[in-house]
Amino acid sequence: MRRLTWIGLAAVGVLLFFSVMTTVVVAGAIWPGEAKLTAPLFCEDGKPDAFVVVDRSNPAPGETTYNFSLYCMGARGETQEIGWFRPSAVLTLGHAVLYVALVGGVVLLVRSRARRRPRAVADAVADQVSDGT
Amino acid sequence: MRTWASPRGPWASLALASAAALGVGAGCVGTTDRSDFNEEIQARGGGLTSDLPSSAVDAVAASLRVDDFAVRTLTVTPLDGTVVLDVRDPAVPENLDRYVVHRGSVGQVEPIRLTSGDDLDTQTFRVSDVALDQVEAMVDTALAEFAADGYVTSLTIYRRADDTAGDIVITLALESPRAAGTALFTGDGDLIEVVRA
Numbered sequence: 001m002r003r004l005t006w007i008g009l010a011a012v013g014v015l016l017f018f019s020v021m022t023t024v025v026v027a028g029a030i031w032p033g034e035a036k037l038t039a040p041l042f043c044e045d046g047k048p049d050a051f052v053v054v055d056r057s058n059p060a061p062g063e064t065t066y067n068f069s070l071y072c073m074g075a076r077g078e079t080q081e082i083g084w085f086r087p088s089a090v091l092t093l094g095h096a097v098l099y100v101a102l103v104g105g106v107v108l109l110v111r112s113r114a115r116r117r118p119r120a121v122a123d124a125v126a127d128q129v130s131d132g133t
Numbered sequence: 134m135r136t137w138a139s140p141r142g143p144w145a146s147l148a149l150a151s152a153a154a155l156g157v158g159a160g161c162v163g164t165t166d167r168s169d170f171n172e173e174i175q176a177r178g179g180g181l182t183s184d185l186p187s188s189a190v191d192a193v194a195a196s197l198r199v200d201d202f203a204v205r206t207l208t209v210t211p212l213d214g215t216v217v218l219d220v221r222d223p224a225v226p227e228n229l230d231r232y233v234v235h236r237g238s239v240g241q242v243e244p245i246r247l248t249s250g251d252d253l254d255t256q257t258f259r260v261s262d263v264a265l266d267q268v269e270a271m272v273d274t275a276l277a278e279f280a281a282d283g284y285v286t287s288l289t290i291y292r293r294a295d296d297t298a299g300d301i302v303i304t305l306a307l308e309s310p311r312a313a314g315t316a317l318f319t320g321d322g323d324l325i326e327v328v329r330a
Contacts (some may be wrong), residue, residue, distance in 0.1 A: 030162065031162045031163055032161075032162065032163055032164050033162055033163010033164055034163065036163060051165045051170055051173070052163055052164045052165065053164070053165050053166075053167055053170045054161070054164040054165070054166060054167070055167050056166075068164065071170070073173070073174070073177070073180075074177075074182075075177060076177055076178050076179075076180060076181070076182055076269070076272070077173070077174035077175065077176070077177030077178050077179055077180035077181075077211070077284070078180045078181070078182045078184065078185075078211070079174065079180055079214065080236075081214070081236060
């Protein structure tokens with residue numbers, strides 16, 4: 001029982017690590033616009049248009065930093081600042097769900113193939129036996 | 134002439150170029166530059182709604198634990214969501230404090246140094262006397278008079294100190310690619326005039 005608990009905790013830890021790293025790499029570096037997918041959760045009524053606004057700054061010569069922030073905008077240009085933490089948290093949760101679905105799908109596929117294979121072998125043996133008689 | 138060639142051949146060069154292109158492109162996919170974002174706000178009229186001043190007034194009222202209070206000026210800058218209010222302290226009416234409210238949250242509160250010519254009784258007005266819920270209608274009226282492609286950069290409310298002393302005036306600072314101007318409204322939200330700079 002204790003072993004199962006440890007395995008479960010380790011699995012959650014690994015899942016959390018990969019989800020956070022995916023968020024850092026994808027939303028933080030490659031595709032920050034992914035945060036717009038979370039806009040329906042945060043944007044107030046009347047501010048349906050989501051923007052991921054990037055602020056570039058040069059704190060030191062040769063060094064450039066990027067700050068991302070999710071905003072919602074209405075028809076009059078009124079804005080709502082969501083920030084970056086909450087969209088990142090939701091994206092991390094979404095990535096975790098994706099990983100669980102992906103790993104679960106692969107496990108189910110492997111299991112179904114493993115079940116099918118012995119039956120196929122058994123069928124082939126039965127065919128050979130019936131041909132021999 | 135000697136030309137540079139990758140020691141690992143063309144594939145290494147291609148990989149290096151791809152990595153460089155990815156590095157340059159990374160961080161940009163699906164984002165909007167701050168300047169483009171501000172231009173989008175201006176294209177939609179400037180982003181001024183009654184929500185900004187109303188939420189700022191509510192936040193200051195909650196901070197002072199009163200329902201209504203007096204101010205000398207109230208300035209709204211919609212682009213950054215900042216509202217600055219020079220508030221007469223309800224507990225000590227001879228004192229004036231500057232409240233900076235950002236998107237409904239009170240930030241800085243600083244005392245204002247008064248001069249001997251300041252008369253807070255004639256300079257201040259109660260926020261409940263201003264039609265803050267008419268801001269959208271005022272913006273529409275002002276832009277219709279000013280320019281179709283215009284936008285509002287700020288709103289300022291004060292009490293007139295000239296012959297018509299006592300009147301509350303709401304001013305909207307207007308801009309367009311080809312002009313700048315000011316729209317003046319009464320405290321009830323009725324248009325007085327639109328003046329081009």
